[in-house]
Amino acid sequence: MSGIVELRVPAVPEYLQMVRSVVGAAASIGVNLKPERVSDLRLAVSEAATNAMEAHGLSGVEDRVVIRCDLSASQVEVEVADCGSGFDPDSLPPLPDVDSPDRLRHESGLGVSLMYHLTDETIVESHGGGTAVRLIVHFGTD
Amino acid sequence: MLSEIRRSVRNQWVVLAMTGELDLGSCPVLRQAVVAEVADGHNHLVIDLSGVDFIDSAGLGSVVGALRRVRSHDGHLLLVCSEQRVLRVFQMCDLDRVFTFHVDVDSAVGTPVRV
Numbered sequence: 001m002s003g004i005v006e007l008r009v010p011a012v013p014e015y016l017q018m019v020r021s022v023v024g025a026a027a028s029i030g031v032n033l034k035p036e037r038v039s040d041l042r043l044a045v046s047e048a049a050t051n052a053m054e055a056h057g058l059s060g061v062e063d064r065v066v067i068r069c070d071l072s073a074s075q076v077e078v079e080v081a082d083c084g085s086g087f088d089p090d091s092l093p094p095l096p097d098v099d100s101p102d103r104l105r106h107e108s109g110l111g112v113s114l115m116y117h118l119t120d121e122t123i124v125e126s127h128g129g130g131t132a133v134r135l136i137v138h139f140g141t142d
Numbered sequence: 143m144l145s146e147i148r149r150s151v152r153n154q155w156v157v158l159a160m161t162g163e164l165d166l167g168s169c170p171v172l173r174q175a176v177v178a179e180v181a182d183g184h185n186h187l188v189i190d191l192s193g194v195d196f197i198d199s200a201g202l203g204s205v206v207g208a209l210r211r212v213r214s215h216d217g218h219l220l221l222v223c224s225e226q227r228v229l230r231v232f233q234m235c236d237l238d239r240v241f242t243f244h245v246d247v248d249s250a251v252g253t254p255v256r257v
Contacts, residue, residue, distance in 0.1 A: 013167030104210040107203030
């Protein structure tokens with residue numbers, strides 16, 4: 001089973017649940033992906049789509065966020081693309097240690113590290129014209 | 143989408159029971175509820191996540207914000223969560239070391255309030 005599902009959604013958080021649902025359903029079609037891995041992918045996509053929507057909000061961009069879910073024989077790949085101002089994933093400041101009282105001052109900053117943790121591959125390509133995040137889960141891996 | 147927050151008072155704890163999915167779209171509901179409780183002088187809160195079947199980092203952030211807010215008013219925050227998928231997200235972010243979890247509301251509200 002292979003194919004592409006593409007969503008173009010307004011950059012408003014009310015669409016996040018729909019994005020997760022569609023990606024989760026698409027990733028479950030005709031492949032032996034464990035439910036836990038589907039849940040991981042849904043969470044990773046939620047993080048990427050959240051960042052994309054916030055990037056549009058910060059940049060004043062009215063374009064839609066694009067989510068492409070591509071199934072092949074060996075993997076599922078989800079690309080989340082925005083037209084925000086971009087960011088350098090290697091220069092994200094680390095969060096304070098959880099034992100530090102300062103940790104509670106940070107309500108954000110976990111999304112990118114979660115994406116790396118939840119997928120087999122996370123590839124971030126970002127420049128001044130936007131960001132594309134590719135989230136890849138291989139079939140047959142735990 | 144977070145569908146609702148049910149509020150109850152048990153012992154000296156205000157219990158905010160949430161249902162649905164906790165993400166960027168729904169976390170403002172929790173944030174506003176916590177702000178309102180603390181503004182009313184209710185600083186000892188239990189957030190019941192038993193009915194939450196999805197949480198992401200934005201949702202975690204709102205719970206972190208709730209903890210900071212109650213602590214800044216000398217209050218306490220307990221979480222009720224038995225859903226492994228939700229607990230796992232806390233664990234992946236090491237936030238399970240920050241919060242006190244209970245398996246059910248009865249257990250949480252049985253905790254003495256330390257003033």
